[in-house]
Amino acid sequence: MAPPSVPAEQLVLSARGLRYEIPGRTLLDAAELSVAAGHSVAVTGPSGSGKSTLLMCLLGLAEPKSGSIDIAGEDITRMRAGRVAKHRRDNIGMVFQFAELLHELSPVENVALAALLAGRDRKDAFRRAEELLDELGVPARGTATADLSGGERQRAAVARALVNEPALLLADEPTGALDEENRDSVGQLLFSLPQRWNCGLLVVTHDHSIAARADEHLELRQGKLLAVRSEAAAT
Numbered sequence: 009m010a011p012p013s014v015p016a017e018q019l020v021l022s023a024r025g026l027r028y029e030i031p032g033r034t035l036l037d038a039a040e041l042s043v044a045a046g047h048s049v050a051v052t053g054p055s056g057s058g059k060s061t062l063l064m065c066l067l068g069l070a071e072p073k074s075g076s077i078d079i080a081g082e083d084i085t086r087m088r089a090g091r092v093a094k095h096r097r098d099n100i101g102m103v104f105q106f107a108e109l110l111h112e113l114s115p116v117e118n119v120a121l122a123a124l125l126a127g128r129d130r131k132d133a134f135r136r137a138e139e140l141l142d143e144l145g146v147p148a149r150g151t152a153t154a155d156l157s158g159g160e161r162q163r164a165a166v167a168r169a170l171v172n173e174p175a176l177l178l179a180d181e182p183t184g185a186l187d188e189e190n191r192d193s194v195g196q197l198l199f200s201l202p203q204r205w206n207c208g209l210l211v212v213t214h215d216h217s218i219a220a221r222a223d224e225h226l227e228l229r230q231g232k233l234l235a236v237r238s239e240a241a242a243t
């Protein structure tokens with residue numbers, strides 16, 4: 009849940025009563041989740057607890073049995089598939105564990121492609137992609153995407169997620185494939201984004217040092233999203 013002081017209109021994500029079942033198991037059982045603009049939430053949980061399934065529901069790629077998912081003020085569970093896809097492109101940026109960049113394209117083309125797919129004109133898409141890569145310290149041209157370091161690759165993936173100025177950023181194990189130094193710098197970058205871009209950030213991670221950077225830490229256990237008390241708050 010978002011802090012009680014956050015007005016509803018500042019919520020970029022509000023999921024209520026989510027239920028998702030697979031044969032023999034309920035992965036989400038009246039799960040509740042809110043993310044406000046400018047805030048970050050981390051979700052941890054045992055392997056197989058349903059964290060990726062939760063992200064798939066938020067992306068509109070899996071359909072919960074019941075519940076609502078308001079993203080940027082609209083309930084995606086009530087939309088037709090085509091509209092969900094457009095709403096996702098316009099309002100959500102996604103960062104994956106292995107960056108998932110296209111090696112056939114340059115770094116700047118990878119980022120610009122997301123803007124072109126969202127309907128921006130070519131000149132604007134490339135200008136914005138170059139600015140973002142520059143800001144995030146990634147060589148935009150001259151280095152092939154396959155030759156970027158692990159940290160640069162993940163920063164390029166962050167640039168691609170930001171290029172359409174999404175209300176909500178989702179990240180699935182964004183530091184899972186990185187060494188300690190890059191984990192720290194990508195973690196620092198990710199958690200600086202909500203304030204700088206006035207977006208909400210939801211990070212799914214196994215890394216408790218990453219989760220500890222979030223404004224709110226939830227654990228998915230037996231279908232429920234439960235608040236994890238920080239060590240600082242517990243003492």
Ligand SMILES: Nc1ncnc2c1ncn2[C@@H]1O[C@H](COP(=O)(O)OP(=O)(O)OP(=O)(O)O)[C@@H](O)[C@H]1O
Nearest residue numbers: 030031035053054055056057058059060061062214
């Ligand atoms: N469509 C499906 N049909 C059957 N089983 C599924 C389906 N989707 C997910 N599962 C199962 O549901 C469980 C939760 O999967 P999910 O990938 O969401 O977990 P997770 O918490 O992200 O795990 P990990 O931390 O290991 O990535 C797993 O046991 C998975 O095999």
